[in-house]
Amino acid sequence: MADDATLHRLLSGIARGEANRLAELYDLTSPKLYGLILRIQRDRGLAEDVLQDVYMRIWQAAGSYKPEAGPPLPWLCTVARNRAIDSVRRKVEHQGPELDTGEDxxxxxxxxxxxxxxxxxxxxxxxxxxxxxxxxxxxxxxxxxxxxxxxxxxxxxxxxxxxxxxxxxxxxxxxxxxxxxxx
The missing domain is CATH 1.10.10.10 (Winged helix-like DNA-binding domain superfamily/Winged helix DNA-binding domain)
Incomplete structure (x- = not known):
């Protein structure tokens, strides 16, 4: 996993519209973000869709990241978590909640x-x-x-x-x- 300085540099480049920085960020962070998304959105196919949506959101919102507010990884995790939760909520709206699965x-x-x-x-x-x-x-x-x-x-x-x-x-x-x- 990359350090905060590297992630900050990549987010700054993304904010300037440098697509290659988004590819670098994806390579460095996608396993962690995918794991986080998969814990929330247990359907692997939907989790992969959410992951792509997360990077589109990062592309659009990288300029809103402020280093003084905290390290970049928690910001990225928050974007992923929120998108995953939105995905689950959309699924629940269409199919109903699956609350009692007996899962630990x-x-x-x-x-x-x-x-x-x-x-x-x-x-x-x-x-x-x-x-x-x-x-x-x-x-x-x-x-x-x-x-x-x-x-x-x-x-x-x-x-x-x-x-x-x-x-x-x-x-x-x-x-x-x-x-x-x-x-």
Missing amino acids: WVARLIDPHDGAADFMDRNALLACLGRLDPKYRDCVVLAYCEGQSREDLARHFDRPVNTIKTWLHRSLAGLKSCLEAVS
Whole structure:
């Protein structure tokens, strides 16, 4: 993976319309972004389409990246995550939600073969997720890894939307505190 200076240089070139810089950025970052997208959009074909959409968005929005706001990789990951979530939401609108698949969400979130999760300490994340009540943990994973809306979660957990918002807010605050403590 390229360092921040390289990614910043490439984004600057893309902002100036240098197509070869986009190709370089793709070569350096596409495995990580594809892994991230695939965790959210589990259909490989759709994930590949989302990945192409992500690089089109990067081509269009590279000028909006501001180095003082943070390193380039989290910005790229945010673009990929948002596009993947949008893709899942479009699919849900057409086919309906697939919330109860019986899948172990934590295991999928912390897949040891997923190179896109290298930036996270899997053991710390697993430990902190394990401290959450299972329904809160599932709610967080469904929302932030699967792109489920609060309304979908409210139906799934048979709770009001405001309760879901509270669960997510408290769970994320707890995860943040826990991860900061182990870092």
